[in-house]
Amino acid sequence: MEIEIGRGKTARRAYGFDDIAIVPSRRTRDPRDVDISWNFSFRGTDHSFPLPVLASAMDGVVDPAFAVAMGKLGGLAVLNLEGIQTRYAEPGPHLDAIASFTKEEATSKMQEIYREDVKPELITQRVKEIKEGGVVAAASLTPQNVERYIEPALAGGLDLLVIQGTVVSAEHKSSFDEPLDLNAFVRDLDIPCIIGGCCSYQGALHLMRAGAIGVLVGVGPGHACTSRRVLGIGVPQCTAIADAAAARMRHLDETGVYAHVIADGGMRTGGDLAKAVAVGADAVMIGSPLASASEAPGRGFHWGMATFHPDLPRGTRVRAGVKGSLEEILLGPARENDGTLNLLGGLRTSMATCGYENLKAFQKAEVMVAPSLQTEGKVLQQSQGVGMGC
Numbered sequence: 453m454e455i456e457i458g459r460g461k462t463a464r465r466a467y468g469f470d471d472i473a474i475v476p477s478r479r480t481r482d483p484r485d486v487d488i489s490w491n492f493s494f495r496g497t498d499h500s501f502p503l504p505v506l507a508s509a510m511d512g513v514v515d516p517a518f519a520v521a522m523g524k525l526g527g528l529a530v531l532n533l534e535g536i537q538t539r540y541a542e543p544g545p546h547l548d549a550i551a552s553f554t555k556e557e558a559t560s561k562m563q564e565i566y567r568e569d570v571k572p573e574l575i576t577q578r579v580k581e582i583k584e585g586g587v588v589a590a591a592s593l594t595p596q597n598v599e600r601y602i603e604p605a606l607a608g609g610l611d612l613l614v615i616q617g618t619v620v621s622a623e624h625k626s627s628f629d630e631p632l633d634l635n636a637f638v639r640d641l642d643i644p645c646i647i648g649g650c651c652s653y654q655g656a657l658h659l660m661r662a663g664a665i666g667v668l669v670g671v672g673p674g675h676a677c678t679s680r681r682v683l684g685i686g687v688p689q690c691t692a693i694a695d696a697a698a699a700r701m702r703h704l705d706e707t708g709v710y711a712h713v714i715a716d717g718g719m720r721t722g723g724d725l726a727k728a729v730a731v732g733a734d735a736v737m738i739g740s741p742l743a744s745a746s747e748a749p750g751r752g753f754h755w756g757m758a759t760f761h762p763d764l765p766r767g768t769r770v771r772a773g774v775k776g777s778l779e780e781i782l783l784g785p786a787r788e789n790d791g792t793l794n795l796l797g798g799l800r801t802s803m804a805t806c807g808y809e810n811l812k813a814f815q816k817a818e819v820m821v822a823p824s825l826q827t828e829g830k831v832l833q834q835s836q837g838v839g840m841g842c
Contacts, residue, residue, distance in 0.1 A: 468690055473822035483800050504736060505527040505796070507522050507737070508742070512547075519582045522742075530592050539570055546565050562769065567762075583609040613643055617649065635662045646667070647664040647666075648668020650696065651692040665711060674767075696713045713732055715728035715729075721792055726799050731815075741792060748772075781793055
């Protein structure tokens with residue numbers, strides 16, 4: 453349904469995670485019978501992950517050691533190949549410095565740190581470090597630099613490439629530079645590509661047609677992102693995911709190829725992960741929840757890939773704190789009742805409570821628009837700052 457903004461403009465209403473609720477079905481299941489694995493195929497080869505979670509390619513979240521730890525737990529961590537890890541042979545002191553900045557000086561001083569050039573030899577080295585840990589090596593590059601840095605990444609043994617930006621399109625136009633031919637690049641690459649972000653039906657469909665095995669859905673929802681204020685763009689995540697899921701079905705009808713929808717950003721709790729799947733996601737990419745793991749390199753802080761942009765920063769450094777180990781955050785046990793620990797336990801229990809046996813089945817769950825879901829009956833929690841009121 454469209455709403456009239458004024459005589460000359462109408463708009464669709466859109467919904468985020470706090471606006472909807474999942475409706476239980478007529479059956480329930482034992483959580484132990486629920487399958488939350490995520491898998492995809494690329495040129496005849498199957499890739500399977502026990503956990504449908506990707507760690508965001510952010511310097512406060514993923515370094516090679518974190519990627520290895522995440523891989524061994526069953527997830528997939530994506531390393532930023534244009535970040536601290538590939539600008540400095542010894543990134544530790546610079547991460548210490550970022551954690552020490554006041555909030556007033558953080559952005560400008562981070563811009564100074566990120567002025568250091570990316571070094572191709574460090575790209576190769578970091579990817580090798582992940583591979584030597586015995587897990588899948590996934591890493592991200594921006595569209596403007598992917599042709600420049602892909603060879604050193606492949607030399608390190610890269611298994612999966614994420615082409616990532618605030619918004620990535622298959623039809624970039626420029627009268628100044630020769631734009632990346634995304635279709636040709638993906639077609640000629642021997643490893644699978646995930647591409648994003650996008651937040652619309654047409655945007656997702658075009659990236660799928662470019663050959664992406666998965667698209668990242670989310671423009672501006674991340675806890676450290678300020679794109680929605682700086683640029684005024686974005687779509688609330690539940691609507692964006694549902695639109696991308698519709699594009700997935702059209703692409704499947706057209707080609708017979710299933711392109712995965714990966715919800716990227718805006719999720720904090722197991723309930724948020726469950727809602728992302730219920731409206732159409734095959735997997736999720738999260739940053740700030742994992743930045744609060746003791747293994748994360750950010751020293752309890754989290755910042756986005758555009759926080760240090762030299763001309764127009766579109767992110768901020770936020771304090772994530774340290775809530776527990778990576779295993780506790782993903783798989784528990786939880787010592788708190790706010791849903792921020794044992795995220796996959798929350799997803800699994802939500803699926804079991806609603807009666808769904810796997811992720812694709814859960815995508816068919818009934819959802820309702822429920823703006824009172826976060827407040828109904830929660831006056832004491834809110835007044836005391838506990839549970840859902842924290």
